Amino acid sequence: MSVIPKLLTVALLTCLSLAAHGEKLRIVTEPWAPYVYDDNGAMRGLDYETTVIVFHRLGVDVEWQFLPWKRCLAMLEQGHADGALDIFHSHDRDALLLYPSEPLSEVEFVLFYANERPYPAQTLDDLRGRTVGTSPGYLYGTEFTDSSLFTREPAPSHEANFGKLLLGRIDLLITDRRVGQHVIKQLGLEDKVSQAPLVVSRQQQFLAVRRGAGMDLLVQRFAAELKRFKQEPAYTVLSAKYGGLHAKNAAITAPERTVEQQESSAR
Template identity: 50%
Template sequence: MTALQRQLLVILLLASSCLTAQAQPLRLVSEAWPPYIYEEQGQLRGLDYEAAHIVLQRLGVEVEWQLMPWKRCLAAFSQGRVDGIFDVFQTAARQATMLFPSEPLSEIEFVLFHSAARPYRYRRLSDLDGLKVGVSAGYWYANRAFRESERFTREPAPTHAANFGKLQRDRIDLVINDHRAGHFLLNQMGLSKTIGHSPKVISRDRLYLGLRRDGGFEALAERFAEELRRFKREPGYAALLARYAPPHEVHSVSAPEAASAAPNP
């Protein structure tokens, strides 16, 4: 076999392996976090899931979805058992192994939820001295001061619903969660009248599709971002936003209390 023939053979083998990899379904995992992604009557639903499902269909990409606890999602990714994590925060540490499309799926705001029987107005970290705050296991919070503060105790829960259940039973003082997700879940649990939130935003962040950096997904990430931006300008996306908006009957604080709260960071 000549050198030229060997080179051609290598090129053909590489092309064949790429085609085989692209023919395989994209394996994505995520934690159920309504209203962004969750399961209802055996079907996946949610604002981010439905938007991504439409975008990936337009791109001709078949996907295998699986919901699992967040720590298991991170472990599956680090062990190379999946191609990506859905609805993940972009951090400097994750950029070493994850490829993020330039367009986020959603923008979120973390706030502190409290019992309506014990209204709580958060203004600064010192307000949390000695308190017990329910957090989500394995979650990363963008506000570094809050994330690293030793003024309060963090108590992780296996699910978002478990956190609110503990808050309802007075086992913790507060719960940190996204404003939209928190109220959507409280409405599902029938707790929208008994649990509210402090208006001051702890941190803002964005949810992304995180793909394996070593998986050859650069082109897919670029195409996904372009098509997602296009879809967000369409009436269909506006309809999704309206469908998954927080319930209108939710009023966590009175107007005077909201007006007196400190500005958002």
């Protein structure tokens, strides 16, 4: 038997083994709209719906659970979860997790500020002496994380960070561009919050699974099917639904009166 049929056979046996024992892949994630979120009891999002389609094509049943991100990581480390959706690649986790060669999406971390207190930062040096709202467990890049120019202040949710921003308790907040735009729209803050020009960092997001029997082959099949799906019109429609086609050009700009423009347990 050649190598490819052998790989397919082992991967198939892995899936059949899960089914025979009535087991499902236990995938954990944190709400991270518009990539994955709970919409009145229904799970939605670009990366969630993409992953559901790919696993369906592979014949793999999945059990989903929403948890705070640090709890998601703890579940993986303790063996209580099989994988995590929308996780960044970290070499510190290579001994624990397997990552497909194909990412689900790319995160672009940017800064947002209140229009009443404009801080349109173009470099990290522009943040000198400021307080920036962050989210626990997220990786924003070593330059941002290690900088002593400004203070980082965590909040329990993205909504809480925007609330602190409007109250003047923080000067800016950092989050993904699409996530920030989604929260701004949900909270009706389009006229109150603007995006700074600075792109702090970019990170690819993956569906990663714990190392185990057959998981390496499952990851290979997932990557191949994901890449195939991304080339289909259905993915183009799904991406457009969640702002994927114009995200980088959809920056929320400040009104004319304003100036022109993670720790080891990280996402």
